[in-house]
Amino acid sequence: MTLHIYNTLSRKKEIFKPLIEGKVYMYVCGPTVYDSCHIGHARSVVVFDVIFRYLKAIGFEVTYVRNFTDVDDKIINRANELGINSSELAEKYIQEFYDDMDALNVERATIEPKATEHIDQIVTLIEKLISKGIAYQVDGDVYFSVNSFQGYGRLSGRKLEDMMAGARIKVDQRKKNPFDFALWKSAKPDEPCWESPWGKGRPGWHIECSAMSSEYLGDTLDIHGGGKDLIFPHHENEIAQSESASGKPFVRFWIHNGFVNINQEKMSKSLGNFLMIKDVLKEYHPEVVRLFLLSKHYRSPVDFTDQFLKEAELGLDKIYALLERIEKATGSGREKEAAAGKSGQGDIWVRFAEAMDDDFNSAQAIGIIFDSVKSINRRLNNKNISSESMQIIKKGYEDILRIGNILGILTESPSVYFAAKKLSGIEKGSIDSDLIDKMVLERSTARKEKDWARADKIRQELLDMNILIEDTAEGTLWTIG
């Protein structure tokens, strides 16, 4: 199957072919760095991280640009509140962004440009738009004239006339059309600013993406992504700016991810229910968060609740438990797999790729993992595993690890994963592990003496302490429930 991608522009799934064979030029709108990243940022970044990894895995050479908006009203306001310099504030949150994303095992984009480092390109682009008569200057501001761009509203399916009818915005009398938007804003006192032909000022929000994408990716991008909310006005305005300047189509495939709700409510300032990534990661393993986020299709809204995260955790445990079982049974480990390279593609990988080829259907792809977990466990349950069966198990192991590599999960060795899980459980529940060990030992002694009553009593006591017991061939293990 060939890769199909849902294109916001056509509202259809289309066969994906890059403009230049074998190369993909992709731009995704990054954060405005004025506050900590919330779980919604995590979804967007993780979704496009997986898209980036998958495109590379199927053989594309991908140039992926994700920007930082590091100058804007929100940053300035916040910096003023805190009484610090706006660039200090931006720097602080860029660092936090990296901390969060590294924790979430997000790969770095190929290029991660900042708006403030591309003022020259922005000014040049605005000058071009002015010279074409598409942008106009009023006092120290420059506006884009939406009437000058034929296709305005095409991405979001809006018509200017319709929007006028329901206009709820304050009309700035200096604008030719209420929907004209700022390309350049003149500086107020004490605001960060740069020299320009129109006086001191700073770029508007939308222009930086047009300037930086053409700088690094050319006039026509294969893929441009971002959250659904950016469709209007941000991406609509980007199209208007870029196409007006270059005269070429700006983006071939628009990809937009859905929102994250918290307990069925939209995250919003008024509800005060913003869930920050760093706080979520205090409670859950980063791979649990990734597995959760990817278990729904990227375009659908997703509801973030404790229950669903716990389910994702159970699922991740299940996959790691299988990996551990296979490693014990076959003596293989991920070092050996790595050395062997990613030769050969088993059935599981092929099914995974089919799911991903259908508009990056990671939800279906995850279903395939669990399906495989079950069938491999079934093989491992056999007393005598045939060499043929063992080969299938090994191939399954390779495939699952390779899939994990695309989804950004299963990066740890199972023993490390489970040990860390136990340790964090001990810390969170302030559990006295020496005491538990002692009780488990006592129970083992009782079992040896076939004193079942005593053994079961101890197990019940442990259970009351939320400790689960597992008797295996290698001895008794305990985990936190």
Next chain:
RNA sequence: GGCGGCAUAGCCAAGUGGUAAGGCAACGGUCUGCAAAACCGUCAUCCACCAGUUCGAAUCUGGUUGCCGCCUCCA
């Protein structure tokens, strides 16, 4: 008011023309001293509702109802 999206079992969720993946929960079984884990089995004659197109629809069309998002900063 304008534009767009969604509605699948107790819950989560794939499936977009060929007769309902997967996960969680529940129940029965194999295994086990008993458990746990793993596995096996049961769990939607049916996909919000109504009409239509079709040999055939959860999937297409029209309508109804309900929920949600965007139109103002927002991933």
